[in-house]
Amino acid sequence: MNDGLKKEQILGIIEKKNGEKEQILSILMEIQKESGKNYVDKEWARIVADELGIPLTKVYDVLTFYAMFSTEPRGKYVIEVCNSAPCHVVNGSAVVQMFEEELGIKMGETTADGLFTLQYVPCFGACDIGPAVKIGEKVYGNLTKEKVTELLNSYREVSTCQK
Amino acid sequence: MSKVMPLISANCGKIRPDSVEEYINVGGFEGLKKALKMEPTQIIDEIKNAKLLGRGGAAYPVGSKWQQLYNIEESPKYIVCNADEGEPGTFKDKLLLEKDPLRIIEGMIIAGYVFNSQDGYIYIRGEYEAIQKGFQSAIDNAVENGYLGNNILGTDYCYNLHIMTGAGAYVCGENSALLNSIEGKAGRPRVKPPHLAEVGLFGMPTLVNNVESFANISTIISIGAEKYLSYGTPESGGTKLVCLSGQVVNPGVYEVPFGVTLRDIIYDSELGGGIKDGKNLKFFHLGGQSGPCGSLSQLDTTYCYKALRANGLNVGSGAVVVMDESVCVIDYLKYVTEFFIHESCGKCTPCREGNKQLYAILDKFTKGEATSGDYILLKRISDVMAKASFCGLGQAAATAFNTCLKNFRSEFDAHLRGKCPAGVCFTKQERGE
Ligand SMILES: Cc1cc2nc3c(=O)[nH]c(=O)nc-3n(C[C@H](O)[C@H](O)[C@H](O)COP(=O)(O)O)c2cc1C
Ligand code: SF4
Ligand code: FES
Numbered sequence: 001m002n003d004g005l006k007k008e009q010i011l012g013i014i015e016k017k018n019g020e021k022e023q024i025l026s027i028l029m030e031i032q033k034e035s036g037k038n039y040v041d042k043e044w045a046r047i048v049a050d051e052l053g054i055p056l057t058k059v060y061d062v063l064t065f066y067a068m069f070s071t072e073p074r075g076k077y078v079i080e081v082c083n084s085a086p087c088h089v090v091n092g093s094a095v096v097q098m099f100e101e102e103l104g105i106k107m108g109e110t111t112a113d114g115l116f117t118l119q120y121v122p123c124f125g126a127c128d129i130g131p132a133v134k135i136g137e138k139v140y141g142n143l144t145k146e147k148v149t150e151l152l153n154s155y156r157e158v159s160t161c162q163k
Numbered sequence: 164m165s166k167v168m169p170l171i172s173a174n175c176g177k178i179r180p181d182s183v184e185e186y187i188n189v190g191g192f193e194g195l196k197k198a199l200k201m202e203p204t205q206i207i208d209e210i211k212n213a214k215l216l217g218r219g220g221a222a223y224p225v226g227s228k229w230q231q232l233y234n235i236e237e238s239p240k241y242i243v244c245n246a247d248e249g250e251p252g253t254f255k256d257k258l259l260l261e262k263d264p265l266r267i268i269e270g271m272i273i274a275g276y277v278f279n280s281q282d283g284y285i286y287i288r289g290e291y292e293a294i295q296k297g298f299q300s301a302i303d304n305a306v307e308n309g310y311l312g313n314n315i316l317g318t319d320y321c322y323n324l325h326i327m328t329g330a331g332a333y334v335c336g337e338n339s340a341l342l343n344s345i346e347g348k349a350g351r352p353r354v355k356p357p358h359l360a361e362v363g364l365f366g367m368p369t370l371v372n373n374v375e376s377f378a379n380i381s382t383i384i385s386i387g388a389e390k391y392l393s394y395g396t397p398e399s400g401g402t403k404l405v406c407l408s409g410q411v412v413n414p415g416v417y418e419v420p421f422g423v424t425l426r427d428i429i430y431d432s433e434l435g436g437g438i439k440d441g442k443n444l445k446f447f448h449l450g451g452q453s454g455p456c457g458s459l460s461q462l463d464t465t466y467c468y469k470a471l472r473a474n475g476l477n478v479g480s481g482a483v484v485v486m487d488e489s490v491c492v493i494d495y496l497k498y499v500t501e502f503f504i505h506e507s508c509g510k511c512t513p514c515r516e517g518n519k520q521l522y523a524i525l526d527k528f529t530k531g532e533a534t535s536g537d538y539i540l541l542k543r544i545s546d547v548m549a550k551a552s553f554c555g556l557g558q559a560a561a562t563a564f565n566t567c568l569k570n571f572r573s574e575f576d577a578h579l580r581g582k583c584p585a586g587v588c589f590t591k592q593e594r595g596e
């Protein structure tokens with residue numbers, strides 16, 4: 001079993017959306033966010049299926065279709081690096097290297113402390129400040145080596161304060 | 164004459180986005196008040212006369228779309244706003260969603276009134292999570308002030324708006340896929356016909372329009388079609404939000420009247436301001452990744468639907484991505500194609516496999532392994548994709564490639580001879596360094 005979410009929390013999220021089938025995306029997004037590990041566990045997907053009265057396979061159809069969902073645990077912070085063409089032409093690839101060096105992991109991997117996952121995503125509408133990354137709801141643009149270091153340190157600090 | 168014309172973006176940054184009071188102070192809800200005194204058919208006629216073309220990319224006349232839905236008797240009818248904005252290089256809907264949500268809401272209320280709808284939905288991409296919250300707050304305030312909910316402005320008209328979230332799927336911007344996604348399903352496109360005006364959301368007649376399209380509605384009603392049309396060219400009404408990105412001095416969103424030139428957009432000091440670091444322009448990519456790429460010789464084309472189309476270009480979403488001479492056209496196309504590989508929903512073969520094959524051959528070019536026979540293969544693959552794909556994604560995925568091959572054939576040929584003119588491809592060794 002997982003340590004992330006309790007059944008009551010999931011029921012609470014579903015209840016907030018009035019248990020409506022149409023709200024499945026929103027429900028799963030919230031579960032993922034609350035999980036602390038940016039994923040939706042199979043157990044939780046089963047609860048969603050039962051509560052909404054739909055087959056588990058349908059929940060998985062949704063989970064696997066939409067790119068923002070993960071069915072495997074990820075870092076507490078997922079660093080989403082834009083790899084669409086408009087960011088690429090303004091030095092996007094260099095930014096990937098900066099993160100890889102600073103974190104000591106490769107694209108797609110999670111740091112050993114479980115804090116960061118590095119991931120490619122398509123354009124999220126920050127092309128005017130490319131190269132850009134997104135962490136949770138926050139978007140950071142015009143990235144340089146200094147900014148990347150600063151950014152990661154700020155997340156590391158927040159995380160130690162919370163411990 | 165100024166090359167920028169803030170009409171629908173006039174409030175952006177000037178008012179608190181979710182404040183009904185501040186919105187009214189700058190003339191907000193004037194369009195709605197006027198509309199509530201008009202017959203629905205008069206409203207539709209006004210939009211037709213304004214020659215508003217859909218701003219989501221396909222440029223379908225908004226007035227005609229409304230007329231078709233109006234002619235259908237079945238009810239309830241649903242209003243849907245497409246805020247999935249996923250075209251790389253496009254971030255203009257984001258500006259409106261973030262900075263002037265009440266304008267979008269006003270457009271959606273007018274649409275609701277025309278079709279006597281009880282419910283409207285706005286589907287906002289999951290990546291715009293923070294914006295969804297601000298938008299909800301604008302909806303709540305509109306309800307509180309009597310612009311939404313029961314008995315709107317003292318009439319007996321009742322209408323509610325709901326925000327639905329995406330979760331990272333570009334194809335959900337395709338309107339039938341969008342409806343599937345709102346229904347809580349995987350967002351794969353539907354077979355058409357039946358058209359969404361007949362069988363749409365939850366099987367009922369439905370209107371789907373883009374954010375910028377809805378944002379234009381209240382302006383058209385309040386200033387009138389004639390005035391609105393006068394801002395643009397005779398057949399492209401009004402203004403367009405363009406999104407400048409890439410190697411341009413002033414990236415960002417700008418509202419321009421139709422009729423400026425591409426050169427204005429890229430070089431004018433009020434707009435793009437020219438190419439970064441004193442370099443030279445090489446090519447530009449219009450309307451999103453599914454749009455055409457243009458070359459220097461097309462710079463003086465007028466930015467309007469007709470002239471662009473006549474020159475093999477198009478407005479599309481309004482994206483203008485600018486590339487300088489350091490960019491390799493083929494390397495660029497690889498990134499474009501990678502996007503479509505990632506976003507193909509996999510439902511049909513021409514798109515699912517075609518994009519992969521296109522990428523594989525482009526990759527050969529960038530490694531100096533391509534042969535002249537690859538041109539024949541590329542043509543066949545891109546033709547099949549355009550003609551046999553199930554939805555617009557696959558049909559348009561090779562557009563950038565086709566226009567680049569036409570405009571930059573010599574660059575492809577150079578790669579065949581083992582040379583990348585921009586110096587991006589091949590290893591240092593192969594370049595003889
Ligand atoms: C693959 C694909 C993606 C699309 N993405 C969007 C989008 O993000 N936003 C949008 O408004 N229209 C998008 N469209 C166009 C819509 O299908 C539809 O034409 C549009 O929402 C209609 O609104 P309009 O007439 O006001 O432009 C997309 C179309 C395709 C084929
Ligand atoms: S063209 Fe086919 S595979 Fe591609 S997105 Fe559309 S339906 Fe899916
Ligand atoms: S291309 Fe990177 S955010 Fe749009």
